[in-house]
Amino acid sequence: MTSAALSFHEVVKSYGNKPALQHVNLEVQAGEAFGLVGMNGAGKTTLLKCMLDFCSMDSGAISIFGVDHHDTAARKPLAFLPERFMPPYYLTGADFLKYTLTLQQIPYDLPEAQQTLAALDLDASALTKPVRAYSKGMTQKLGLAACFLAHKQLYVLDEPMSGLDPKARAMLKARFQELKKNGCTLFFSSHALADVEEICDRMAILHDGKLLFVGTPEQCRQQFSSTTLEQAFLRCIQVD
Numbered sequence: 140m141t142s143a144a145l146s147f148h149e150v151v152k153s154y155g156n157k158p159a160l161q162h163v164n165l166e167v168q169a170g171e172a173f174g175l176v177g178m179n180g181a182g183k184t185t186l187l188k189c190m191l192d193f194c195s196m197d198s199g200a201i202s203i204f205g206v207d208h209h210d211t212a213a214r215k216p217l218a219f220l221p222e223r224f225m226p227p228y229y230l231t232g233a234d235f236l237k238y239t240l241t242l243q244q245i246p247y248d249l250p251e252a253q254q255t256l257a258a259l260d261l262d263a264s265a266l267t268k269p270v271r272a273y274s275k276g277m278t279q280k281l282g283l284a285a286c287f288l289a290h291k292q293l294y295v296l297d298e299p300m301s302g303l304d305p306k307a308r309a310m311l312k313a314r315f316q317e318l319k320k321n322g323c324t325l326f327f328s329s330h331a332l333a334d335v336e337e338i339c340d341r342m343a344i345l346h347d348g349k350l351l352f353v354g355t356p357e358q359c360r361q362q363f364s365s366t367t368l369e370q371a372f373l374r375c376i377q378v379d
């Protein structure tokens with residue numbers, strides 16, 4: 140029997156009288172790479188925010204490795220990268236990594252930090268530069284490095300490829316494969332369907348707050364009689 144890393148049961152969330160999530164039921168198994176896809180405003184970030192208890196749900200239940208998501212301990216096994224990652228601009232890269240690791244009582248190791256940045260194609264000189272001097276992609280790489288240096292079981296990443304150049308994307312995908320090999324769970328949102336197809340064991344299509352499809356990328360293509368995942372996605376949400 141496989142154990143669920145994440146379990147969403149009948150999750151409902153509205154902003155005012157506008158529904159953002161409508162009876163979402165989903166299980167992500169431990170060790171899975173799972174991609175959440177959907178149009179802008181579909182509710183992906185809201186689902187992640189509910190899971191992390193950053194916002195309250197109207198009803199439903201979420202558990203992380205069997206622990207209710209309201210319990211702070213439920214978040215201990217996970218690392219999270221937000222959609223708009225904005226580290227304090229006055230910190231250097233090294234200061235930011237030390238700060239986030241200290242909050243988690245994880246020691247900062249300079250050679251490991253340098254190695255982690257190199258594996259994301261970020262020059263080690265970024266460690267001594269203030270974050271305000273970073274480009275968008277450099278900032279994203281720093282956020283990813285902070286997640287990886289925390290060595291968690293579960294990585295919850297909101298559009299992790301955002302702002303990365305093709306080389307960095309390839310390197311991040313290699314890192315994802317390594318994490319999968321080590322039994323880690325990946326749960327990420329993405330608009331890059333080719334990446335989802337390449338990386339993910341399973342995926343979900345969220346549309347107007349409702350889950351329209353859950354399965355493997357191959358099942359998605361088959362179910363919507365499509366040769367590409369992009370076409371299958373468009374048929375699923377019926378905009379082509």
Ligand SMILES: Nc1ncnc2c1ncn2[C@@H]1O[C@H](COP(=O)(O)OP(=O)(O)OP(=O)(O)O)[C@@H](O)[C@H]1O
Binds near residue numbers: 180182184185222
């Ligand atoms: N704080 C908020 N207050 C009011 N409405 C919100 C708030 N956050 C999100 N929404 C609305 O909820 C819906 C879902 O937004 P959400 O950010 O979850 O979408 P998303 O799928 O992550 O989109 P994107 O791909 O553009 O990041 C949208 O209609 C959005 O306008």
